[in-house]
Amino acid sequence: MATITLSNIHKRYEDNVIINGLELTIHEGEFVALVGPSGCGKSTLLRMIAGLESITDGEIALDGEIVNDISPQDRNIAMVFQNYALYPHMTVAENLGFSLKMQGVAKLLIDERVAQVAQTLGLSTLLKRKPGQLSGGQRQRVAMGRAILRNPRVFLFDEPLSNLDAKLRVEMRTEIKALHQRLNATMVYVTHDQVEAMTMADRIVVLKDGVIEQVGTPLELYDRPRNAFVAGFIGSPSMNLLSGKIDRESVVTDDGLRLPLANVPAVVQGQRVLYGVRPEHFSQVSQGGVLAEVNVVEPTGAETQIALNIGNQKAIAVFRDRIQTKPGTEMRLLPDVQLAHLFDERSGTRIN
Amino acid sequence: MSEKLALEHVSGNVRRRKHFRLRGSREVATWLLLLAVLSPFLWMVLMAFRPAIEVFDLTLWFTPTLDAFRALWQGNFLHSFGNSLLVSTLSTGLSLVIGVPAAWVLTRWQFPGRRYVALWILVTRMAPPIAFTIPFYLAWRWLGLQDTVIGLAIVYLTFTLAIVIWLMQTFFAAVPPALEEAAWLDGCSIWRTFWTITLPLVAPGLAATAILCFIFSWNDFFYALILTRTQAVTAPVAIVNFLQYEGWEWSKIAASGTLVMLPVVAFTLLVRRYLVHGLTAGGLKD
Amino acid sequence: MKGKTNWRSQQRNAWLAGLMPSIILLVVITLLPAMALVITSLTPLSLTNPQETFNFSDPLINYRQLLEDPRFLNSIITQIKLSLVSVLFQVIIGLGLALLLNGTSAWLHTARTLFLIPMVLPPIIVALIWKIIYTPDISPLHQVLELWGITLNSLIANPATALWAIAVADIWQWFPFTMLMVLAALQMIPRDPLEAASLDGASARNIFRYIVLPYIKPVLVVCALFRLIDSFKAFPLIYILTDGGPGTVTEVTNYYGFIQAFNFSYWGYGSAIAVVILVGVFVLSYIIGKAGWSDERKASA
Numbered sequence: 001m002a003t004i005t006l007s008n009i010h011k012r013y014e015d016n017v018i019i020n021g022l023e024l025t026i027h028e029g030e031f032v033a034l035v036g037p038s039g040c041g042k043s044t045l046l047r048m049i050a051g052l053e054s055i056t057d058g059e060i061a062l063d064g065e066i067v068n069d070i071s072p073q074d075r076n077i078a079m080v081f082q083n084y085a086l087y088p089h090m091t092v093a094e095n096l097g098f099s100l101k102m103q104g105v106a107k108l109l110i111d112e113r114v115a116q117v118a119q120t121l122g123l124s125t126l127l128k129r130k131p132g133q134l135s136g137g138q139r140q141r142v143a144m145g146r147a148i149l150r151n152p153r154v155f156l157f158d159e160p161l162s163n164l165d166a167k168l169r170v171e172m173r174t175e176i177k178a179l180h181q182r183l184n185a186t187m188v189y190v191t192h193d194q195v196e197a198m199t200m201a202d203r204i205v206v207l208k209d210g211v212i213e214q215v216g217t218p219l220e221l222y223d224r225p226r227n228a229f230v231a232g233f234i235g236s237p238s239m240n241l242l243s244g245k246i247d248r249e250s251v252v253t254d255d256g257l258r259l260p261l262a263n264v265p266a267v268v269q270g271q272r273v274l275y276g277v278r279p280e281h282f283s284q285v286s287q288g289g290v291l292a293e294v295n296v297v298e299p300t301g302a303e304t305q306i307a308l309n310i311g312n313q314k315a316i317a318v319f320r321d322r323i324q325t326k327p328g329t330e331m332r333l334l335p336d337v338q339l340a341h342l343f344d345e346r347s348g349t350r351i352n
Numbered sequence: 353m354s355e356k357l358a359l360e361h362v363s364g365n366v367r368r369r370k371h372f373r374l375r376g377s378r379e380v381a382t383w384l385l386l387l388a389v390l391s392p393f394l395w396m397v398l399m400a401f402r403p404a405i406e407v408f409d410l411t412l413w414f415t416p417t418l419d420a421f422r423a424l425w426q427g428n429f430l431h432s433f434g435n436s437l438l439v440s441t442l443s444t445g446l447s448l449v450i451g452v453p454a455a456w457v458l459t460r461w462q463f464p465g466r467r468y469v470a471l472w473i474l475v476t477r478m479a480p481p482i483a484f485t486i487p488f489y490l491a492w493r494w495l496g497l498q499d500t501v502i503g504l505a506i507v508y509l510t511f512t513l514a515i516v517i518w519l520m521q522t523f524f525a526a527v528p529p530a531l532e533e534a535a536w537l538d539g540c541s542i543w544r545t546f547w548t549i550t551l552p553l554v555a556p557g558l559a560a561t562a563i564l565c566f567i568f569s570w571n572d573f574f575y576a577l578i579l580t581r582t583q584a585v586t587a588p589v590a591i592v593n594f595l596q597y598e599g600w601e602w603s604k605i606a607a608s609g610t611l612v613m614l615p616v617v618a619f620t621l622l623v624r625r626y627l628v629h630g631l632t633a634g635g636l637k638d
Numbered sequence: 639m640k641g642k643t644n645w646r647s648q649q650r651n652a653w654l655a656g657l658m659p660s661i662i663l664l665v666v667i668t669l670l671p672a673m674a675l676v677i678t679s680l681t682p683l684s685l686t687n688p689q690e691t692f693n694f695s696d697p698l699i700n701y702r703q704l705l706e707d708p709r710f711l712n713s714i715i716t717q718i719k720l721s722l723v724s725v726l727f728q729v730i731i732g733l734g735l736a737l738l739l740n741g742t743s744a745w746l747h748t749a750r751t752l753f754l755i756p757m758v759l760p761p762i763i764v765a766l767i768w769k770i771i772y773t774p775d776i777s778p779l780h781q782v783l784e785l786w787g788i789t790l791n792s793l794i795a796n797p798a799t800a801l802w803a804i805a806v807a808d809i810w811q812w813f814p815f816t817m818l819m820v821l822a823a824l825q826m827i828p829r830d831p832l833e834a835a836s837l838d839g840a841s842a843r844n845i846f847r848y849i850v851l852p853y854i855k856p857v858l859v860v861c862a863l864f865r866l867i868d869s870f871k872a873f874p875l876i877y878i879l880t881d882g883g884p885g886t887v888t889e890v891t892n893y894y895g896f897i898q899a900f901n902f903s904y905w906g907y908g909s910a911i912a913v914v915i916l917v918g919v920f921v922l923s924y925i926i927g928k929a930g931w932s933d934e935r936k937a938s939a
Contacts, residue, residue, distance in 0.1 A: 073537070378738065395771075473664070487670075
């Protein structure tokens with residue numbers, strides 16, 4: 001298993017800057033998720049690690065050795081593509097064993113190892129079929145099996161679950177995580193779904209416009225996002241970011257509603273800020289707190305999600321208990337001051 | 353398929369609403385039209401099988417005979433038929449070997465000036481034969497390639513190579529690059545990937561392209577007329593010789609015409625789907 | 639790790655290796671002859687004056703002569719007449735048949751294939767077929783008309799009808815082209831607008847006018863352009879049916895070039911004619927290239 005070091009990576013395509021000065025180290029055996037909105041450069045980064053995309057500037061090193069110019073064939077990296085990229089004219093067995101065939105391994109040995117992996121993944125009965133005859137989930141497993149058989153230094157995943165239906169996605173998530181635990185392999189996983197990232201990764205890298213916004217463990221990102229973008233990106237439903245300004249020891253919205261803070265922040269009075277509070281950190285109170293008007297009530301069974309208006313701004317609150325309320329009624333909510341976040345409105349950076 | 357159903361459904365609805373009696377009228381109209389339109393063609397084919405004295409008679413009832421074909425056998429025609437076969441196969445084969453890899457590269461490699469190469473190929477495909485015949489005539493005269501099979505085959509490359517590159521580009525574009533990338537990651541070299549992964553996936557397109565090249569080579573008249581005399585004369589030109597030297601023997605003309613058009617019509621049935629592509633050089637939305 | 643190779647240069651070398659043979663070959667068999675053609679058009683080269691191969695003393699002599707050559711100017715007019723009429727009817731008939739045959743029954747499917755025959759026949763065969771039709775002594779057409787009491791004189795020997803007789807044969811040969819294109823386009827019309835219109839109560843005629851026609855209009859335009867370019871190449875029909883005659887009534891530019899270059903062996907003059915045709919083709923090809931270009935870019939993006 002390998003460490004991956006990305007130093008000062010730049011990627012330009014014609015006049016577009018896709019990646020702008022990126023530094024990252026991925027440790028041996030680590031599962032790192034690259035997340036971000038569309039166009040943030042996460043897939044490009046992955047493909048650069050694989051060697052499928054050229055690097056305009058900077059260095060990528062595997063186990064300390066610079067691999068910028070090395071062909072994908074020689075990097076000993078396996079990738080699971082978004083659309084699986086199974087060879088349509090070959091059987092599942094041939095697909096699985098292709099890399100071994102390229103290495104010149106004897107046919108008997110190939111068949112043996114293919115049978116082994118097929119059994120682990122539950123593909124044994126499908127070996128003679130062609131990819132076109134498989135379901136989405138089966139194809140996904142074949143793609144993973146192909147990667148496993150490579151015995152590579154690094155596993156790369158390019159949004160492998162986005163073409164599966166929701167239920168299958170949850171199943172496969174667990175399988176991939178289990179695979180990681182079993183093989184203890186270095187895995188880099190690209191996704192736009194932050195839930196996947198949160199549940200699977202050892203560390204998450206949040207990207208926006210080719211720049212790393214924050215790197216950390218899932219809980220680090222959840223508890224202490226470094227800026228408003230990460231705050232709003234991680235967590236579902238997303239964190240409420242209410243706009244207001246500092247007034248003595250709290251934040252006042254433009255409608256005059258007061259949002260409490262735990263400590264006096266080290267900023268100028270009157271500074272415009274974003275007050276961040278997660279939907280699950282509200283409690284309902286009968287007096288005090290913040291006045292809000294109920295918009296839509298969405299009970300999911302396990303919780304109740306309520307879309308509200310706090311003054312002129314929209315917010316979401318999530319409660320574990322069943323709350324009986326109707327659209328149009330007023331509610332008083334108290335945010336947990338210990339868990340409130342404060343961001344500068346203009347730059348988005350964290351203040352507290 | 354579903355779109356056709358929709359149109360059919362719509363016009364079917366209209367018919368059902370207003371003209372009960374006309375069900376199947378479309379089929380009947382088609383039948384009649386087909387007969388009318390194809391009648392000149394069918395007439396020639398009939399003439400090939402008529403006994404010589406009745407060859408111009410207006411009757412549809414006659415005892416078919418193979419006399420005309422037998423007469424062809426004895427003449428020079430077979431030689432020219434063989435030349436057609438040889439030249440067409442040669443130019444098709446050459447254009448495939450050289451053009452298929454080029455088409456693949458053009459699909460995958462985004463180099464500056466790519467548009468100009470594509471435009472150049474399009475123009476080549478469109479240029480009138482006379483523009484090439486004069487220089488080739490003079491050059492072949494000088495090089496001694498006049499009236500040779502290889503000389504003609506090379507000249508045919510002016511359009512077969514263009515067809516191959518243009519058509520195969522669209523077929524290669526349908527193969528997702530991710531498949532080739534996956535093969536690279538699996539350790540497969542560039543050209544081995546091309547051979548084991550990409551080519552098998554375009555096999556039908558390859559066959560259709562080959563057939564189209566063959567048809568276009570087979571059908572050529574102008575180049576063969578100018579660039580061949582007796583050795584390398586191809587079938588289309590040989591027929592015309594019947595007109596001029598052997599005094600308009602219509603039976604033989606009809607018979608040779610029927611023979612010459614057979615391979616082409618047969619092949620067309622095979623590549624019907626790709627004719628759109630080949631004839632417009634991909635100039636249509638697809 | 640296996641041998642460390644520079645991937646970028648590996649790829650580039652592979653691509654060059656695949657592309658170069660074609661480029662080189664194309665240069666040799668298209669650019670060189672094209673240049674030779676232009677060069678020859680600047681000389682008075684002919685069979686009787688082979689020493690004139692490199693006589694560039696008066697490079698534009700052929701072109702000047704062309705401008706004053708009534709036969710040449712006449713050939714252009716003939717070409718335009720023939721091309722426009724022929725292409726117009728090819729498109730109309732092709733369109734009509736495409737609409738008629740656009741259905742799902744197996745018979746229609748067979749009919750669609752059979753209707754292609756005129757287009758895929760070797761052009762010389764088409765010429766011969768119509769030679770038979772147009773030669774009064776042997777033509778079934780003339781014989782049938784005789785039976786009905788109509789004596790028709792040879793259409794191809796009559797200067798007033800010769801060109802149109804050729805046009806008919808040309809239309810017969812090429813209408814399947816438009817038919818094929820339009821059929822392909824009709825199959826790709828998205829189903830939803832059609833269904834929506836029918837639900838809205840539109841008649842078949844209106845559906846055609848407001849939904850189908852706008853969709854296939856670009857196809858018709860491209861078809862017409864293609865056929866126009868191809869029509870400049872018309873040869874076997876004229877060669878077999880009229881040999882440019884009677885007189886020069888059916889002598890199109892291409893044919894005139896042929897006569898100058900290969901009957902009279904005035905290679906220089908013939909080359910100049912060929913260059914003129916080539917320029918016209920180039921312009922039209924450019925237009926087509928532009929029309930089909932957006933799709934290529936979308937496909938390769």
